Amino acid sequence: MRLWFLLFTLIPVIGMVYAGMRIWQLVPPSAMALKVVLEVLLCGGFISLMTMFLGARFANGTSLLDKLPLSLSSAIYSYGASWLFVLLYVVMFFVVADVARFCFRTSFFTASWGGLLVFSAFMIAAFVYGYFHYHEKRRVELNLTTEKPLGMERLKVVLVSDLHLGYINRVNEAKRWVELINQENADLILMGGDLIDMSLRPLYEEQAAQVLRQLNAPVYACLGNHEYISGQNGSASFYEQAGIHLLIDSVVSLGEVNIVGRDDSSNANRHPLGVLMHDIDTSRYTFLLDHQPFHLEQAMQNGVDFQFSGHTHEGQMFPINLIVKAIYECGYGNYKKGNTHYYISSGIGIWGAKFRVGTCSEYVVLNLSN
Numbered sequence: 001m002r003l004w005f006l007l008f009t010l011i012p013v014i015g016m017v018y019a020g021m022r023i024w025q026l027v028p029p030s031a032m033a034l035k036v037v038l039e040v041l042l043c044g045g046f047i048s049l050m051t052m053f054l055g056a057r058f059a060n061g062t063s064l065l066d067k068l069p070l071s072l073s074s075a076i077y078s079y080g081a082s083w084l085f086v087l088l089y090v091v092m093f094f095v096v097a098d099v100a101r102f103c104f105r106t107s108f109f110t111a112s113w114g115g116l117l118v119f120s121a122f123m124i125a126a127f128v129y130g131y132f133h134y135h136e137k138r139r140v141e142l143n144l145t146t147e148k149p150l151g152m153e154r155l156k157v158v159l160v161s162d163l164h165l166g167y168i169n170r171v172n173e174a175k176r177w178v179e180l181i182n183q184e185n186a187d188l189i190l191m192g193g194d195l196i197d198m199s200l201r202p203l204y205e206e207q208a209a210q211v212l213r214q215l216n217a218p219v220y221a222c223l224g225n226h227e228y229i230s231g232q233n234g235s236a237s238f239y240e241q242a243g244i245h246l247l248i249d250s251v252v253s254l255g256e257v258n259i260v261g262r263d264d265s266s267n268a269n270r271h272p273l274g275v276l277m278h279d280i281d282t283s284r285y286t287f288l289l290d291h292q293p294f295h296l297e298q299a300m301q302n303g304v305d306f307q308f309s310g311h312t313h314e315g316q317m318f319p320i321n322l323i324v325k326a327i328y329e330c331g332y333g334n335y336k337k338g339n340t341h342y343y344i345s346s347g348i349g350i351w352g353a354k355f356r357v358g359t360c361s362e363y364v365v366l367n368l369s370n
Contacts, residue, residue, distance in 0.1 A: 045083025161310025162347025193224025
């Protein structure tokens with residue numbers, strides 16, 4: 001059984017059964033119509049979620065969502081992905097309610113208008129906050145110094161990751177992000193993977209490449225795991241059309257700095273970092289782009305000065321951020337190991353639904369000087 005099937009089918013089914021049972025118990029019998037509506041919405045969300053993942057790429061490179069009108073595909077994606085996070089919070093709420101019911105012998109959350117009001121207030125507050133908080137893009141500024149020559153007094157670099165452009169983050173989002181980045185008047189823009197979400201179709205249909213071409217500095221990027229979901233070859237072609245220099249297990253020297261771009265670890269045969277770094281002059285300042293922040297010690301061991309990664313989204317929603325913190329040596333933020341600086345970004349975009357609770361969407365401005 002594949003891991004994605006376990007995560008996105010079996011676990012949601014278990015959660016849906018539990019949530020459906022508790023919602024049915026919570027709503028008073030006199031509101032039978034409301035009971036039915038909530039149960040239908042719960043089942044509809046699961047159907048939308050499964051439509052999303054039936055929309056994962058088939059052997060011929062097409063998908064279910066790719067065959068539907070763009071507005072309908074976007075709505076299905078948004079509903080299904082939102083449902084997944086809503087389900088998480090419904091389950092969390094009722095677990096706490098059931099613990100309280102057991103400990104205090106209360107029936108407040110059974111056939112209770114008061115309990116329904118508390119439940120509704122909690123859900124509305126969490127997701128209204130999460131929606132507006134997602135749309136706040138935090139500007140993170142890093143000021144670092146180096147003894148290595150830069151060829152200029154200060155090198156200004158904008159670092160972005162995890163745009164996830166596609167059915168959920170549409171071209172209007174991309175336009176806004178391009179404007180934010182261009183306001184920095186950077187010397188260099190580095191992207192840490194997952195520019196594309198799961199399908200190239202909406203990007204081509206909305207001419208997203210033309211929007212990305214408006215970035216006002218040279219752009220270098222590495223692949224992320226979602227570029228493999230959308231198709232590695234097609235993704236590479238889109239990067240080229242967008243005017244983005246894609247580094248797949250390759251190195252480029254730009255002025256006085258090196259930029260190393262690793263293939264994503266989705267490719268089990270990607271080159272070891274030591275092989276990529278073998279002929280690099282590490283007396284020059286060296287950036288590493290590696291989408292997934294595993295094995296951070298490798299950058300330090302190979303003389304990298306600054307590694308930029310994404311992928312984690314910092315968990316996106318509480319309490320998933322706590323799981324991310326436990327899994328990764330550094331799952332988010334600024335970090336240093338030996339002489340190597342790291343920044344693991346939560347991403348300017350989002351996977352799935354446009355909610356953030358306990359995390360933020362961000363872009364990073366690095367000011368590097370001697």
